[in-house]
Amino acid sequence: MAALRARPQGIQTVYGGLFYGRYGTLTHRAAEEAHAVLEEGHKSCAVSSGRAAMVCVLMGLLRKGDVVLYSSDITPALKSFLCVEMKRLGVTSVSFQASSSRDALLSQHGPDLDRARMVLVETFSPSSPALADVPMLAELCRQRQSLLVVDNTWAFGWALQPLKEGADVSVASLGPLAGDQEWDLGMVTSRRELWPRIVSSCKRLGLVASPEQTYQTLRGLRTLPLRMRQQDQTTRAVVEWMMGVEQVSRVFHPMLEGGAAEKGFTGFPPILSFCLSSENSEEEQVEALVESLKRFRLGWDGSVGGELSLVWPVGLVSDWRREQNFRRPDESGERGRILLYIGLEEAGDLIEDLRRAFECLQEIQDGRT
Known part of the structure; x- marks a missing residue:
């Protein structure tokens, strides 16, 4: 009883110490501390998913009458x-192009930026090869005393530390990036001043991360930098090889865009996409190419993050981001776009698999002529 009376009361007890399983266990604390170190933030809070993490941030930091300026490439569910x-709660949302330069952003959304309480951006999106310019956005937000919230899922823990570059909050979906494609877990990391409001929002909403998911994530974090560096190197090798493929009209990857270092990035996400040339982009040809791949499993860009390489024919099926079918051109204006996620397989094995698939595609083309 003496120890119970001496225990500090309030938010530090409920949300910082061991109080009740729903508020976290020692496993949760260990994973949160490790994540905060990787993100170079004050503290982190584990929740049930990446989407839940973003919901906690929005509900905790916004109120009626606020304006959110969000990048157009955020996930459809978050949008x-x-x-x-959030509109029902009186919050106004306005979208902008994540790849916009400083001048373009001020020209097109100057008034929106001036009245925005929060700017929300993804560091990288599979639908676009551009990387978010977090330092530039952070400077604009500081000048207007607004908040910069960054979805850092694709660069978490190794390629970018948004808080170090001036962001106020960093959110990540960690289940896949911890090495498992079957479940999810979200983390929120913030500056010291915002932490009480964010952690209170997380706990009040009851979006609790299970101890098992948290434990698996904690184990996966030990090898995350090693795995991501390897995947980055393999992806670069595949991109360089793809640039020389005759049947490919264009390759999309951040390393081809330039300016990554100026934006604070030290590496790239293991995702690329490419467009087949017009004479190779018919439905039969795209399907034959995908079916010929043996080391790439058929999967979509919402399930990436694990050790297995995936392929997704964006132009062949109705994509969840664009709601389009094969007969309509995608955002790049070209048909036959295919998305590749690069896992932990050897670069040579993946390139050989792609080479054989393109040989099958060439056989179809030769048969037509």
Whole structure:
């Protein structure tokens, strides 16, 4: 009883120490501390998913009358939450192009930026090869005393530390990046001043991370930098090889865009996409190419993050980001776009698999002529 009476009361007890399983266990604390170190933030809070993490941030930091300026390449689910649920609470949402330069952003969205309470951006999106310019956005937000929230899922822990570059909050979906493609877990990391409001929002909403998911993530974090560096190197090798493929009209990857170092990035996400040339982009040809791949499993860009390489024919099926079919050109204006996620396989094995698939594609083309 003496120890119970001496225990400090309030938020530090409920949200910082061991109080009740729903508020976290020692496993949760260990994973949160490790994540905060990787993100170079004050503290982190584990929740049930990446989407739940973003919901906690929005609900904890916004109020009626606020304006959110968000990048157009955020996930459809998050965009829906902003434009439907947050709108019901009196929050206005305005989108902008994540690849916009400083001058273009000020020219097109100057008034929106001036009245925005929060700017929300993804560091990288599979739908675009551009990397977010977090330092530039952080400077604009500081000048206007607004908050910069960054979805750092694709660069978490090794390629970019948003808080170090001036962001206020960093959010990440960690289940896949911890080495497992079957489950999810979200983390929120913030500056010291915002931490009480964010952690209170996480706990009040009850979006609890299970101890098992948290434990698996903690184990995966030990090898995360090693795995991501290897995947980065393999992806670069595949991109360089793809640039010389005759049947490919264009390759999309951040390393081809330039300017990554100026934006604070030290590496690239293990994702690339490419467009087949017009004479090779018919439905039969795209399907034959995908079916010929043996080391790439068929999967979509919402399930990436694990050790297995994936392929997704964006132009062949109705994509969840663009809601388009094969007969309509995608955002690049070209048909036959295919997305590749690079796992932990050897670069030579993946390139050989792609080479054989393109040989099959060439046989189809030769048969037509």
